[in-house]
Amino acid sequence: MTDSTPGDGRDGRPVVVVGLGYVGLPLAASLAAAGVDVVGVETNPATRRTVAAGESPFYEPGLAELLQGLPKGRLTVSATLPDRAPHAVVICVGTPMSAETGHPALGHLEAAAEAVAEAMADDTLVVVRSTVPVGTCRETVLPRLRKHIAEPLLAFCPERLIQGRALAELVALPQIVGGLDDRSRDRARELHALITPRHVPVSSLETAEMIKLVCNAHTDLLYGFGNEISMMAAGFGLDADEVIASANRDYPRPDLARPGFVGGSCLTKDPYLLTYGTRAHGYDAPMVTAARRVNESVPAFAVERFVRAYEAGTDRPLSEAKILVCGIAYKGRPETDDVRGAASPDVAKALKGRVATLAAHDFLVPPETVEELGFEPVALADGLRDADGIIVLNDHPGYAAVTAEAVRSRMRAPRVVFDMWGALEAALAHHPDITYLRLGRV
CATH class of the missing domain: 3.40.50.720 (NAD(P)-binding Rossmann-like Domain)
Structure with a gap:
C-alpha cells in the first residue's frame, strides 16, 4: 500500500x-x-x-x-x-x-x-x-x-x-x-x-440513526440494572451474585445482568446522543438517563469500597500505600487497547494524591497512554511487588497469572484485591490472608 x-x-x-x-x-x-x-x-x-x-x-x-x-x-x-x-x-x-x-x-x-x-x-x-x-x-x-x-x-x-x-x-x-x-x-x-x-x-435516515442509539442505550440500561442490584445488595449486606444467579435459574423471563463496569466509546456516549435529541422534541428519556448515571457511578463506588477495606485491614495510612490498577482498557474480553469510556481515568482521578504510588498495568495499552491517564506504567510482576492492594478493572484472561501464591509472596498486608468482574474469584476469594472484594459480592 x-x-x-x-x-x-x-x-x-x-x-x-x-x-x-x-x-x-x-x-x-x-x-x-x-x-x-x-x-x-x-x-x-x-x-x-x-x-x-x-x-x-x-x-x-x-x-x-x-x-x-x-x-x-x-x-x-x-x-x-x-x-x-x-x-x-x-x-x-x-x-x-x-x-x-x-x-x-x-x-x-x-x-x-x-x-x-x-x-x-x-x-x-x-x-x-x-x-x-x-x-x-x-x-x-x-x-x-x-x-x-x-x-x-x-x-x-x-x-x-x-x-x-x-x-x-x-x-x-x-x-x-x-x-x-x-x-x-x-x-x-x-x-x-x-x-x-x-x-x-x-x-428513513432518522429510523436508522435511532436504531443505533437505542441498541446501545438498551444495553446500557440492562447492565445498569445489574449494577444497581449490586449497590442495593451491598446496602443490605447481601451477595448480589447470589441474588442474580438464583433469580435467573430456570426462570423463563429475561435474565438479570451481572454487575460490572459499562464502558467503551459507544455505551458511554450513545445514551447522551439519544437524550440530546429527545430533549429537543420535549422528552427527557428518564430511564436512559438514570441507567447512565448508575453506570457512571461504578468506578467511584468501587474505589471507596476498596479504600474502606484497606483502612479496616491495616494501620498504615492510605497515603503510604502502593496500589496497582490492572486493566486500563475499557474491557478485557474480547481484548482491546481502547481506553475511551474506560473506568481507569475515573479510578486515577479518585486515587491520585491519596496514595504514595499509583501503578498500572495493561496487556495492550501502550505505557505512554497509561502514563497520560495518571498512572505509573509497570510490568505486572513489578506492580505486584510490595503493593498493598490491587484494583482489577477488566477481565483480560492474562490476569489469571495473579494467583494466590503471587499475591502472598509479592504483596504486603493487607493485600486488598478489588475485582470488578470476578476474574480472580476462583484463585483469590477463599484465602484468609487476602481480602478479596468484587462488585456484587459481599
Whole structure:
C-alpha cells in the first residue's frame, strides 16, 4: 500500500472511507478485500503512515493480516479526498460529546461533509457511519451536500460491531440501511452487499440513526440494572451474585445482568446522543438517563469500597500505600487497547494524591497512554511487588497469572484485591490472608 493516488473502483472510481479509526479502518480493509479500490482519508499523519505500511494503528485481531494481504494499490491513504469524484464516500469520523457543553461535538462530521460535498458528483453515494443524534443526517449533512449537488444520494448505515470481533461481525451482523430516498437506500445496500448479504432496510435516515442509539442505550440500561442490584445488595449486606444467579435459574423471563463496569466509546456516549435529541422534541428519556448515571457511578463506588477495606485491614495510612490498577482498557474480553469510556481515568482521578504510588498495568495499552491517564506504567510482576492492594478493572484472561501464591509472596498486608468482574474469584476469594472484594459480592 502507498500514501498516494488511488486506483480505480468497480466503475472506474474508488470508494472513499473518511476516518481510519476503529470504525473506518476495518470497513476500508474489508471493502478492499472484497475487490474494491479504496481510498482511506485520514488527517492524522501517523495513522496514514501506519496504514500505508500495512499495519493497524490499534489492536483489532486479524486487521493487520488483512491489510498486509491486500494487492498493491488496492487500499491507498491520503490526507484529502481524491480529485476525481468517487463512486461512494463513507464518513466514519468521531462524534464525541463535548466535555464543556455536554452537547455532541459534530465539528469533524461537518468538516467531512463539506469536503465530501466539494469532491462528489451527482451520482456519488454518501454514507454516514458515524454515530449521530437523530436528525443529524438530514439537518447537518444534507444541507452541506445540497450546496453542491441538488439531489444528493445520502444514506445512514450504522456500525454495531464489538471491538475484538469487528471483521467477523462486519460479515455476520445484519446491516441497517436508511436512505434519504429509495435510490439512496438501494445504492447503500449494493455497497454493503460487497461485505455482507444481510441487510435491514428501513424507511428513513432518522429510523436508522435511532436504531443505533437505542441498541446501545438498551444495553446500557440492562447492565445498569445489574449494577444497581449490586449497590442495593451491598446496602443490605447481601451477595448480589447470589441474588442474580438464583433469580435467573430456570426462570423463563429475561435474565438479570451481572454487575460490572459499562464502558467503551459507544455505551458511554450513545445514551447522551439519544437524550440530546429527545430533549429537543420535549422528552427527557428518564430511564436512559438514570441507567447512565448508575453506570457512571461504578468506578467511584468501587474505589471507596476498596479504600474502606484497606483502612479496616491495616494501620498504615492510605497515603503510604502502593496500589496497582490492572486493566486500563475499557474491557478485557474480547481484548482491546481502547481506553475511551474506560473506568481507569475515573479510578486515577479518585486515587491520585491519596496514595504514595499509583501503578498500572495493561496487556495492550501502550505505557505512554497509561502514563497520560495518571498512572505509573509497570510490568505486572513489578506492580505486584510490595503493593498493598490491587484494583482489577477488566477481565483480560492474562490476569489469571495473579494467583494466590503471587499475591502472598509479592504483596504486603493487607493485600486488598478489588475485582470488578470476578476474574480472580476462583484463585483469590477463599484465602484468609487476602481480602478479596468484587462488585456484587459481599
